[in-house]
Amino acid sequence: MNFSVSGNNNGQIVGKDAYYSTKTSKTEVTDEILKSQGGGKKYGFDSGLLVKMSVQQQMGGTIPELKQNITNANVKIGALTSLSSTMNTFLYNTVDKLSDPSFLGGFDAKISDEQAASATLSEGSNITKATQYSLNVTQVASAQTLTTGEYDPSQHIGKGSMEFSLGSYDSAGKFADNWQGGGGLIKLNDTDTVSSLADKINDANMGITATVITTPSNKQRLAIYSNETGADHAINIKTTKDSLLPGNNIDSFNYNGTNTATFTQKVGANNSKFTINGIDFEYTSNDIKDVMGLDLKITGKTTTPATISVFQDTNTLIQNVQYFVNNFNSFMDVTSFLDNSSPGEKFQGSLHDSKVIKELKQSLSDIDFKLAQNGSQLRDIGIKIDDKGYLSFNRNDLVKMLNHNPNIVSDVLLNNNHSTTHAISIKEIGNTKRGGYYTQNGKYDVEITQKAAPAKLNTGSIKYPVTINAANSTIKMTINGIKIDIKMQEGKTYDADQFALEISNQINRNDKIKAKDETESVIVKSQADGSLELTSSKNGSKYSFEVDENNKSLGFTTTITKNRGKDFEGKINGVLALGDGDTLSSMFDKSTKGLVLNINSNVQIGKQETITIQRGYLTSIKDSMSYMINNDKGVVKVAIKDYEKSLDKNSLDSLVSKLDAAQDKSDKLTKQYWGKYSHVESALSRSGSIQDMLNVLYFPDKKDK
Known part of the structure; x- marks a missing residue:
């Protein structure tokens, strides 16, 4: 069989005899000598054959075994890379996709006036039955836009500075800066035009964008607009004139909320305003999260109230569960192929009974077991696991369960983490370096003793x-x-x-x-x-x-x-937690270690709240697989690194270096035996007996008697 240090035998594991030629012992060399003598006749001696046999007898199986191990290391690197790629694909195309609650929540929203808004259920929404809302949009959030009159392209503005601010105007027209870091100061020289002013505004990164519009008469108009919507992002401009020369009209670019000879407001800085079931809401943006369990995107005003219908889409939900089962089983097909007991090409069986396969199967088994301990199982949504790890799905069983719990699919597959107050939310859940968990599933008390500032x-x-x-x-x-x-x-x-x-x-x-x-x-x-x-x-x-x-x-x-400033202070599960600004982290409690909570200023000091941690099946799979393939201590990544290290030609301990050393030794032995056998025929011709011939070969220092 041909051998290459980088070869992988078309992805097939090679056996222990793959690179062996005829095995040779000292007895076989002796027999060959006797055979060559034809029972004592002094002719027919094959020096080349004897050299080869003698070298093999000295080297044993060192070289073929090293070649076998090198080829198989290349095969296993290919198999592990294939497994890693398959796991990544499964996580990206299936787990990540279905982790979006809109795919598995079982509920969807539809609005009667699609020109006014679109609606989806919020993540973690507690909507559990079909319902309807009445939506009336009276104002869409907008970013203020100002435009100037026409200027000649070469017309100079004037020397000085312009100070831009973003904020809001009250009913009396007084401006208040929003103090969010927007705005800034730019300098103009006596050669600046409308076009160069636009460049300076854009380069200053002030939260304001400028555009030059060329009119049909080849004049130019300047348009500036805030990068964000809302009444608190209105534009204010103050100018300072640095030159009193004629033509310095920079002060005409002042703007304080009302139209001037230079600036005309085309779009106002407005908040979105709407009502849901008669309740008033106002936001600076048109993208609104978690309003009565809904996420809204406002796009226009309503002429008559629009109806938002929330309904359970059972067919789509079932299709998504089937999608998960099908893709999981496709992943298992690859795993089974690599774990096949009969090695073949394209990495078939190349990871059979390996630590990687064992840990992967054990991890999947542990996930299902831990899920059952938390009171939910895959069988609750019609999914069963066979003894080989494959999934089967019974749609009728899921339909029956949905009649009792419309959120059963998300309860099993997605995280079900929640808090008894909106003032405390879960930011991170602690995972161990081995793909397990520091933060255990369960219910835990939280008490805030100091607010952040x-x-x-x-x-x-x-x-x-x-x-x-x-x-x-x-x-x-x-x-x-x-x-x-x-x-x-x-x-x-x-x-x-x-x-x-x-x-x-x-x-x-x-x-x-x-x-x-x-x-x-x-x-x-x-x-x-x-x-x-x-x-x-x-x-x-x-x-x-x-x-x-x-x-x-x-x-x-x-x-x-x-x-x-001050950090939030408090206890998680009765143990003091570490505050860092608006977060509280558990570090000293065994059950909640690694848990990080977001706390907002509305939290009540001294009031005991409760948070619930429950990881879903998808999160558990992602945590486990991601660790295996991405963490430096993950079993897949470690195995790949170990095999790559064994093939590192720069390492003296590598298989490649050992093979080079063995081949060098073989070459030296070959040279040595050629020298030894070069005069063997003449020596044998002087031999009086078979014992003399053997003495010539194996005891060259023995004196003739």
């Missing part, structure tokens, strides 16, 4: 307007452990809101702070007494403010201690 710093009061000079132009602070210098523009005068916005922009655009936490920002608000209030946008003790040097003319006094 953001870091906060209040400065001293100052009088406005305030002018920046060389003595007060730098504010030195440490924010979230990062030292920064806030550099104010010398000679510039600020009112209270401008001063707050300038500090906010410099902090939130600081590269070091952004690198540490891209989503964290600092909210800076001016207070009625002339002070500033700095607040972290997130809760937690890892956020903090310190003033490093006095700058009392701007209200900043050196702090003695850090102004830190």
